[in-house]
Amino acid sequence: MxxxxxxxxxxxxxxxxxxxxxxxxxxxxxxxxxxxxxxxxxxxxxxxxxxxxxxxxxxxxxxxxxxxxxxxxxxxxxxxxxxxxxxxxxxxxxxxxxxxxxxxxxxxxxxxxxxxxxxxxxxxxxxxxxxxxxxxxxxxxxxxxxxxxxxxxxxxxxxxxxxxxxxxxxxxxxxxxxxxxxxxxxxxxxxxxxxxxxxxxxxxxxWSPSEALVGPELLRVFGGLRGRIIVTSFASNLHRVQQVIDAAIELNRKVCLLGRSMRKNVNIAKSLGHLDVPDGLIVQPRELEHLPDHRVIVMSTGSQGEPLSALRRMAFRDHPQVRIRPGDTVVFSATPIPGNERAVNETIDKLYQAGAEVVTHKDAPIHAxxxxxxxxxxxxxxxxxxxxxxxxxxxxxxxxxxxxxxxxxxxxxxxxxxxxxxxxxxxxxxxxxxxxxxxxxxxxxxxxxxxATADAALRDRRSLSADGLFVVVATIGDDDGKSVAEPELLFRGVPFEHDEAFLKAVRDQVDASVERAAADEIHDLDEIQRILHDDIAQLTWEKLKRRPVVLPVVVAV
The missing domain is CATH 3.60.15.10 (Ribonuclease Z/Hydroxyacylglutathione hydrolase-like)
Structure with a gap:
């Protein structure tokens, strides 16, 4: 300027x-x-x-x-x-x-x-x-x-x-x-x-409701539950953490913190006097199995359905220390940020599948x-x-x-x-x-x-996650460019590896593509691989309406 x-x-x-x-x-x-x-x-x-x-x-x-x-x-x-x-x-x-x-x-x-x-x-x-x-x-x-x-x-x-x-x-x-x-x-x-x-x-x-109204509602909801309570909120919502701690004290329950960011933020806030946590209230995840369910409140990250969060892993039965079981109640003391609704709804559905009950802000005013x-x-x-x-x-x-x-x-x-x-x-x-x-x-x-990750890279990642990886190996003669061996097909995460009719069509297409390249006197391996990629990708879409990542490999012998 x-x-x-x-x-x-x-x-x-x-x-x-x-x-x-x-x-x-x-x-x-x-x-x-x-x-x-x-x-x-x-x-x-x-x-x-x-x-x-x-x-x-x-x-x-x-x-x-x-x-x-x-x-x-x-x-x-x-x-x-x-x-x-x-x-x-x-x-x-x-x-x-x-x-x-x-x-x-x-x-x-x-x-x-x-x-x-x-x-x-x-x-x-x-x-x-x-x-x-x-x-x-x-x-x-x-x-x-x-x-x-x-x-x-x-x-x-x-x-x-x-x-x-x-x-x-x-x-x-x-x-x-x-x-x-x-x-x-x-x-x-x-x-x-x-x-x-x-x-x-x-x-x-x-006017937005006061945070002071949330604590009594959490206590009311918690008071009617007899099993384990799992509360999820933003890890940085320290006011909500304090209200959960206050309710736990009132109900004679211990609190377990799950999620690295939750534990880190609580430790920082305690050291600065922003959280009042009595000695002995916080327990480690390994101690949960030694406590009766009615004595436990778990405070977890994952209110937005984040892929690697503690709650998400529990919902998908992938958490190493806490497994959701019938009798658990998961309390969402947060609302989805616009754009996160799908991930949150998917997490809630998996929690129900695992046997838990779920309480959200739609059921009670437990979030401000x-x-x-x-x-x-x-x-x-x-x-x-x-x-x-x-x-x-x-x-x-x-x-x-x-x-x-x-x-x-x-x-x-x-x-x-x-x-x-x-x-x-x-x-x-x-x-x-x-x-x-x-x-x-x-x-x-x-x-x-x-x-700035290239759009092509993100596209490939989406294809890999949805339709897998399809490797095609063509072996051609170094002198004439014609096929000298049957094409090899390797798969990872594809839904069609046992479809023999489709696999035969792929092999036939590889031979046809290689033969066309040889007839056109195309000897550059990169160009032959491009031809194979385009032909196999088109065939797969026409036959199966799927777009796996196609990785062609051409070997000249």
Whole structure:
């Protein structure tokens, strides 16, 4: 950016989707990054571990980044931090990272796993202001489904931007005080340039229920059960963990934590005083078999049907320590994130098949969202009275609903920017407008690799998972290119390996393809393999309406 009087806001993730939140604010060539989230892969993204925002636009500008700010400890805001640090040159070159103590503790744990311990993570307190280069950062206490959540104000010479992060206006929070209404109102009095707000629950009228209402309902549901209770929730929903612990104490049950992220987050929260866990309450999985069923509550990850989560493995009878059996009740103290409904429903069905009963939010009010409903979003807009509004954190439908809500409250429609990832909003003394788009999209974490996995690779993985692998070996003469041996057929995970009529048709097709290549004087082995691939794939589709991965191998002797 060359014009020092221009402010540029560049969303890199979280628009047109739920997850992988990340936004860059640039002024006079210097940058502050707000959040570094991830999204979990869909069922079609076979073999992918995590989905990251495409932040390649920042990769060559690490020296221009003054700070990275994390609004709270959920994966869709924090989970990408280690990968961002790696891509920006490693821990020693990383910019300063700011957040409230629990958020930073979770960040340090993630960076430790990636051996990035030298990165500088700084704890801040609600109400604290930090000056970094041309920017001032102010942290405002917010209520959410995890402690130490905050709104973040980014003050620039051109005006103040307020990132709400994830928030709700819970009047009776189970941890700490309510949101800092007074400070939010002062932004309105001082003149707020731009509000960048959470759009998650804009489609829900009214006010979100308080987290304080969930605990009594959990106790009521648990009190009517005599078998083992398995509760699943987000591993980072520490308020819910505390309510389960409180219910266990009341009912004289022990608590077992399943899932690495659940155990790690509980340990961090205990060390910082965010969880009150009596000595002797937590038991190890190996101890469960020695306790009567009516003395057990298992707290598990997997509320979103994640493929490798503890609950998913239990549902598919693949967990090494806990096996679902008749008499168990699984309590889903969470709602599916949009896009996860299929995986959650499949998990629930498998739990029933294993003999368990299942209780969800449809059966009892055992979950409260951490995101405000329409009335809370109206309150945020009315308190802060921004000149410009940028809806964040939502699919395009929710972004548009957020815009309509702002317009109803008196914000001019031209001052509400429904952007998309990679489309910047530029503000100067003349006003605000969309800037020139930059490359955007996603990067994948596939094992230890980070990058844009080719569409062809994902296509092959989907085919392998659905229809298997079909290897065809053709042996041809080095001099004339004609078949000198019967084709070999090898299979893995295919549903037709005993269909003799089809296998004969494949062998005949291999001979015919090789003979055609020889007649056309094609001697390049790669080209012959391409011909075989196309012919066998077409034959398989015509005969069986299936698309296995066809791997042709041509051997010249």
């Amino acid at each position: 060359t014009n020092s009087a221009t402010l540029r806001v560049l969303p890199l993730g979280g628009l047109g989707e739920i997850g992988k939140n990340m936004t860059a604010v640039e002024y006079d060539g210097k940058i502050v990054v707000i959040d570094a989230g991830v999204r979990f892969p869909t069922a079609e993204q076979v073999g992918i571990d995590l989905v990251l925002p495409d932040f390649s636009v920042l990769k060559d500008r690490a020296d221009d980044i003054e700070a990275i700010v994390i609004t709270h400890g959920h994966e869709d805001h924090l989970g990408g931090l280690p990968y961002v640090i790696k891509q920006l040159g490693g821990a020693r070159k990383a910019p300063k990272i700011y957040g409230l103590p629990l958020t930073m503790a979770m960040g340090r744990s993630k960076l430790d796993e990636h051996r990035l311990r030298e990165a500088e993570l700084t704890d801040v307190k609600p109400g604290q202001t930090v000056k970094t280069g041309l920017f001032e950062l102010e942290f405002i206490h917010a209520t959410h489904s995890i402690p130490d959540a905050c709104n973040v104000a980014v003050k620039t010479p051109l005006g103040t931007l307020l990132f709400t992060g994830d928030y709700k206006f819970d009047q009776t929070p189970v941890d700490g005080g309510p949101a800092d209404f007074l400070r939010l109102a002062r932004f309105g009095e001082e003149g707020l340039l731009m509000l960048l707000g959470d759009s998650t629950n804009v489609d829900r009228p009214g 969202s951490g995101h405000g409903y329409q009335e809370e979003m109206k309150l945020m807009l009315n308190l802060t009275r921004p000149k410009y509004v940028v809806p964040l954190h939502g699919d395009f439908h929710r972004l548009e609903l957020h815009k309509r809500l702002a317009v109803k409250l008196g914000i001019p429609a031209d001052n509400v920017f429904c952007a998309e990832n990679g489309l910047p909003i530029e503000v100067d003394a003349k006003g605000a407008r969309f800037g020139k788009p930059v490359p955007s999209g996603v990067m994948y974490v596939d094992g230890t690799d980070i990058g």
